[in-house]
Amino acid sequence: MAEAARKAFVTGHPIAHSRSPKIHGYWLAKYGIDGSYQAIDVAPADFATFLKSLGENGYRGGNVTIPHKEAAFALVDRRDEAAETTGAVNMLWLEEGALWGGNSDWLGFAGNLDEHAPGWAGNGPAVVLGAGGASRAVIHALKQRGVKDIRIVNRTLARAEELSHRFGACVSAHGVEAAAELLADAGLLINTTSLGMHGDASLAADPAGLPDHAIVTDIVYVPLETPLLAAARARGLKTVDGLGMLLHQAVPGFERWFGMRPQVTPELRRLIVADIEGETAKR
Incomplete structure (x- = not known):
């Protein structure tokens, strides 16, 4: 039986501005991985319920951004050292039935x-x-x-x-x-x-x-x-x-969810720069 496509996400409130789907989508296509990464807007009142349902909804994990980083810190089962030290979680993954929280921003x-x-x-x-x-x-x-x-x-x-x-x-x-x-x-x-x-x-x-x-x-x-x-x-x-910080923080999560350590390349940077410039031109 074929393995189900791997699923990950980024959640925040609001989240439409996030460039994480473009970054992870680029890597999924580049490495030929059967998977998806989507932006999900979750209001603070619904965040705890959202986390509890990750496994049953088929997610391997995801990224957390404003305003959920400190709430994620409090709600996960276990944390890595960087999350403990900083008091914030921006990366989630399921491991042996436990929800882990990590910090890859550093x-x-x-x-x-x-x-x-x-x-x-x-x-x-x-x-x-x-x-x-x-x-x-x-x-x-x-x-x-x-x-x-x-x-x-x-x-x-x-x-x-x-x-x-x-x-x-x-x-x-x-x-x-x-x-x-x-x-x-x-x-x-x-x-x-x-x-x-x-x-x-x-x-x-x-x-x-x-x-x-x-x-x-x-x-x-x-x-x-x-x-x-x-x-x-x-x-x-x-x-x-500051763009490189966004690109490099995405690497550990992608590796956890999709099983491949991706590279931050000039082509990826150009893709995101073009997106930024397109948004700026609309203002």
Whole structure:
């Protein structure tokens, strides 16, 4: 008897904007795998019921995005180390009757920099702008790669302090008024806030004060070049856009659900860039 087609999903609320179906659909076609990956809009009130029905609906697992990452953390049976550390789940899979939750966002962040700025982890200290959910994955990646001085800068100091306590040694919390001083010797500047998204011209921080060897990256990928990255490039600094984080975080999930470790290729990037540019042109 032939094996049933493998099924996976991405869920959020809303979810129509997600590019994950294009990414996974590209890989399914490229590797000739009989499977599907679809976007499913699930309201927060229905999320627990949705998770309980995954197996009976034939799903091997899926991705979780806003606003369900913290709810998924609470509802899964077991979690991987990265999910435990960050307090957020973006990847689900069924294994021996248990629903597992993992976090691959940190692997996406690290994989993007590995591809476009090899050796980046030796470039610390690091300044992380923002203390929301995305910053947790970034801080975890920095710690996993051995960055010894990680400085969180956030408008609400208490949020930054909460993260510094969560991640412990090497991680410090600061208000935005300290940014200029903190950038003076920083080798990595990472924006995890929404500033610069969808045509917002605000600068998350001024890269003018960074050393010449600094690398600047932004997890925002619409637009691909945010005001922060444009200012850093004009200053002659190495910049890395946020699209690669989205592409690389998708790799571990695809491997779990479909049994093949996919490659992030220039062709895949071009496909998603064209989609972004098409959306931007409609605005």
